[in-house]
Amino acid sequence: MLEEEAVSLHDAPTRSxxxxxxxxxxxxxxxxxxxxxxxxxxxxxxFGGVFRATAGLQGKYGKNRVFDSPINECGIIGAAVxxxxxxxxxxxxxxxxxxxYPGLDQLVSEAARLRYRSAGExxxxxxxxxxxxxxxxxxxxxxxxxxxxxxxxxxxxTVIPSTPHDAKGLLIAAIEDNDPVIxxxxxxxxxxxxxxxxxxxxxxxxxxxxxxVPEGYYSIPLGKARVVREGAAxxxxxxxxxxxxxxxxxxxxxxxxxIIDLRTxxxxxxxxxxxxxxxxxxxxxxxxxxxxxxxxxxxxxxxQERCFYxxxxxxxxxxxxxxxxxxxxxxxxxxxxxxxxxxVDRLMKD
Amino acid sequence: xxxxxxxxxxxxxxxxxxxxxxxxxxxRPGDKxxxxxxxxxxxxxxxxxDEACAASETWPLTTDMIRVLGDDDKAVGPWxxxxxxxxxxxxxxxxxxTRAFDDRMYRGQRQGKTSFYMKCTGEEAISVACALAxxxxxxxxxxxxxxxxxxxxxxxxxxxxxxxxxxxxxxxKGRQLPIMYSARDYGFFTISGNLAxxxxxxxxxxxxxxxxxxxxxxxxxxxxxSSAEGDFHAAMTFAAVYNAPVVLNVVNxxxxxxxxxxxxxxxxxTFAARAxxxxxxxxxxxxxxxxxxxxxxxxxxNRARGNLGPTLIEHFTYRAEGHSTSDDPSAYRSAHERxxxxxxxxxxxxxxxxxxxxxxxxxRHADMDRELAEEVKAATKEAEKNGILGHxxxxxxxxxxxxxxxELPWHLDEQAEQAIRERQMKxxxxxx
Ligand SMILES: Cc1ncc(C[n+]2csc(CCOP(=O)(O)OP(=O)(O)O)c2C)c(N)n1
Numbered sequence: 001m002l003e004e005e006a007v008s009l010h011d012a013p014t015r016s017x018x019x020x021x022x023x024x025x026x027x028x029x030x031x032x033x034x035x036x037x038x039x040x041x042x043x044x045x046x047f048g049g050v051f052r053a054t055a056g057l058q059g060k061y062g063k064n065r066v067f068d069s070p071i072n073e074c075g076i077i078g079a080a081v082x083x084x085x086x087x088x089x090x091x092x093x094x095x096x097x098x099x100x101y102p103g104l105d106q107l108v109s110e111a112a113r114l115r116y117r118s119a120g121e122x123x124x125x126x127x128x129x130x131x132x133x134x135x136x137x138x139x140x141x142x143x144x145x146x147x148x149x150x151x152x153x154x155x156x157x158t159v160i161p162s163t164p165h166d167a168k169g170l171l172i173a174a175i176e177d178n179d180p181v182i183x184x185x186x187x188x189x190x191x192x193x194x195x196x197x198x199x200x201x202x203x204x205x206x207x208x209x210x211x212x213v214p215e216g217y218y219s220i221p222l223g224k225a226r227v228v229r230e231g232a233a234x235x236x237x238x239x240x241x242x243x244x245x246x247x248x249x250x251x252x253x254x255x256x257x258x259i260i261d262l263r264t265x266x267x268x269x270x271x272x273x274x275x276x277x278x279x280x281x282x283x284x285x286x287x288x289x290x291x292x293x294x295x296x297x298x299x300x301x302x303x304q305e306r307c308f309y310x311x312x313x314x315x316x317x318x319x320x321x322x323x324x325x326x327x328x329x330x331x332x333x334x335x336x337x338x339x340x341x342x343x344v345d346r347l348m349k350d
Numbered sequence: 351x352x353x354x355x356x357x358x359x360x361x362x363x364x365x366x367x368x369x370x371x372x373x374x375x376x377x378r379p380g381d382k383x384x385x386x387x388x389x390x391x392x393x394x395x396x397x398x399x400d401e402a403c404a405a406s407e408t409w410p411l412t413t414d415m416i417r418v419l420g421d422d423d424k425a426v427g428p429w430x431x432x433x434x435x436x437x438x439x440x441x442x443x444x445x446x447x448t449r450a451f452d453d454r455m456y457r458g459q460r461q462g463k464t465s466f467y468m469k470c471t472g473e474e475a476i477s478v479a480c481a482l483a484x485x486x487x488x489x490x491x492x493x494x495x496x497x498x499x500x501x502x503x504x505x506x507x508x509x510x511x512x513x514x515x516x517x518x519x520x521x522x523k524g525r526q527l528p529i530m531y532s533a534r535d536y537g538f539f540t541i542s543g544n545l546a547x548x549x550x551x552x553x554x555x556x557x558x559x560x561x562x563x564x565x566x567x568x569x570x571x572x573x574x575x576s577s578a579e580g581d582f583h584a585a586m587t588f589a590a591v592y593n594a595p596v597v598l599n600v601v602n603x604x605x606x607x608x609x610x611x612x613x614x615x616x617x618x619x620t621f622a623a624r625a626x627x628x629x630x631x632x633x634x635x636x637x638x639x640x641x642x643x644x645x646x647x648x649x650x651x652n653r654a655r656g657n658l659g660p661t662l663i664e665h666f667t668y669r670a671e672g673h674s675t676s677d678d679p680s681a682y683r684s685a686h687e688r689x690x691x692x693x694x695x696x697x698x699x700x701x702x703x704x705x706x707x708x709x710x711x712x713x714r715h716a717d718m719d720r721e722l723a724e725e726v727k728a729a730t731k732e733a734e735k736n737g738i739l740g741h742x743x744x745x746x747x748x749x750x751x752x753x754x755x756x757e758l759p760w761h762l763d764e765q766a767e768q769a770i771r772e773r774q775m776k777x778x779x780x781x782x
Binding site: 038064065069070072074075078079080081082083084085086087088090102105106109110114115116117118119120121122123154155157177178179223266267268270 | 489491521522523525526530532533534539540542544547549550551552553554555556557558559561562568580581583584585587588591753754755756759760761
């Protein structure tokens with residue numbers, strides 16, 4: 001698979017796409033390659049999804065393969081489990097990650113355990129796509145980052161891209177994967193990278209290396225992190241929107257940090273993480289989700305277990321607060337440049 | 351905080367105070383049972399609409415009850431499936447085998463050979479007759495009381511028992527609670543302990559079959575208690591919206607552990623009548639009448655196969671035994687309920703029918719019962735060679751970590767190593 005990736009990346013012409021377009025292309029590529037790929041979800045058909053991620057696909061592949069569903073997440077994921085049992089590869093869309101809860105039992109108790117409980121007789125190659133994260137004034141019901149919940153469930157894979165390039169390659173890999181995958185799309189950066197300064201003018205993917213997307217098929221293996229930037233002063237572990245915020249903060253501070261985009265939380269690329277922390281001796285973990293029992297806690301424990309004798313400072317965690325996402329105080333909640341900057345300073349002092 | 355006027359509960363004007371209604375079953379342990387209020391229509395009276403009829407035409411069939419076998423053991427009316435004697439005997443045999451199997455496994459649990467068992471006594475007609483009315487490759491999304499389907503489809507008894515014993519030959523590698531079979535090759539979906547989840551899954555399977563232009567249909571079974579779960583309504587909505595080729599069955603056996611059917615809404619309407627609100631065809635059938643069950647499933651399956659849409663069937667029956675081996679029904683319901691159940695015993699009714707038409711005899715029945723008991727006993731012996739629960743013969747430790755994902759990730763690999771290291775310390779004599 002790595003070879004195939006290298007080959008097609010080398011050969012295929014690249015264009016600038018935003019993350020929505022890249023996701024749409026990944027779906028298009030997979031629907032063309034595999035007649036068993038079907039898409040269902042609220043508004044995904046004729047309209048192409050409220051974020052337009054499935055735009056044009058129904059027209060191209062027909063209503064048999066791309067169709068709207070009732071507003072019933074239990075039904076969407078439950079039906080997807082049945083479709084997978086039949087032999088299809090459903091790619092259900094949950095309109096916002098906040099609405100995954102009505103379908104949670106079907107995901108956690110059913111999809112996640114189907115292979116295990118049937119000893120491999122039935123599998124659930126389902127990719128649940130869902131926009132997540134805040135920073136769009138979505139209030140507490142359109143902003144949550146529930147990824148840790150899924151990483152806690154045996155049998156689910158959790159994938160989060162941070163660029164259009166990765167979004168396409170990772171989504172293709174997720175759809176090809178024979179296990180259920182939760183594919184969380186950081187909606188704050190659908191249209192352009194975000195540096196954490198909410199009143200700065202929006203940026204575009206056009207001027208970003210991650211916005212260069214090869215045509216056609218390529219995949220990025222799940223379980224492989226991306227070293228965004230090499231450095232010696234500290235290791236920063238992040239994913240999704242936070243990658244861009246972290247990059248901006250560190251550039252501003254002139255800190256020579258190594259930034260690692262985890263890309264998949266489960267399975268986690270522990271090797272890359274460990275190697276980096278052993279080199280730098282310091283570790284900063286950044287995510288937007290609430291702090292308590294967040295994925296940062298798991299990362300921190302892993303780093304402590306594996307790199308203890310290399311650590312030169314306490315591991316730092318920068319996260320959202322343990323409150324629901326407040327609408328009017330969104331930017332007070334968001335773990336932006338100030339919170340990250342303080343943690344970076346603390347680590348640099350040690 | 352001051353008392354809010356909204357919460358004060360002071361009566362306003364002369365309005366009567368509101369009262370919460372909490373359903374209560376008619377009879378508790380020791381009570382005499384009176385079934386005279388139960389509406390049990392004469393067999394043969396209900397019309398059998400064309401399978402292509404509008405869903406709304408089935409309304410009378412959702413509030414009444416389809417019955418074929420009468421007190422005189424004759425089969426009557428438009429719902430009589432007119433099965434040949436050979437098919438009737440096969441049906442009877444599968445039902446009797448299911449009961450013999452249940453009896454033996456129940457005793458096995460009592461003897462400590464496994465942790466748990468669930469019988470379907472009194473409900474054998476539902477799974478067996480449905481299995482015979484379906485095509486062998488139609489997909490079933492069962493709950494835990496449809497062992498009769500596996501048995502009817504010829505799934506090896508030894509494999510069922512291996513699963514119940516969680517032994518080294520258990521095809522599910524000892525991971526599932528006993529009776530939670532999975533048999534893909536027999537069109538039998540892996541059973542979940544989370545109630546009702548199979549209902550929307552069956553609809554999804556049926557939708558997939560339609561997407562692919564297949565000819566197979568799906569069916570699912572749920573208890574009346576579980577029909578209160580949101581999944582039931584998700585399934586009904588999806589089935590209706592996509593006109594899915596699916597037959598959804600509610601097995602109304604009156605009891606959900608200790609809760610009577612009133613806690614799923616049975617005091618307000620029948621379960622079959624719920625079909626109407628979704629625009630789905632509905633049938634309510636005497637679940638202890640194998641011929642009526644067969645006819646209803648055949649009707650619904652033909653309808654689904656003809657792209658005419660889904661059907662909801664309520665099988666009206668009685669759970670004759672405890673909920674499971676962990677349950678004592680005498681603690682919450684009257685023993686007379688079972689004794690006086692007016693729809694009789696499904697096996698006896700079919701047996702008597704076959705005798706009445708001159709195709710069976712009491713002697714042949716007794717011979718068959720003996721033979722089936724022997725068959726089950728032999729299968730049990732065979733399975734015991736592979737071990738019983740807790741007696742050491744189970745799958746290797748490493749299998750615990752397999753099938754979580756298609757490939758073993760590093761963290762599970764590490765944990766597997768740990769489990770094996772611990773095993774060497776805890777049981778040094780262990781060999782695998
Ligand atoms: C989601 C869920 N809630 C509760 C339970 C516990 N439970 C197991 S069986 C049962 C009763 C089910 O009754 P019913 O659906 O009527 O089926 P029956 O046992 O009568 O065949 C309950 C509450 C469960 N397994 N799953």
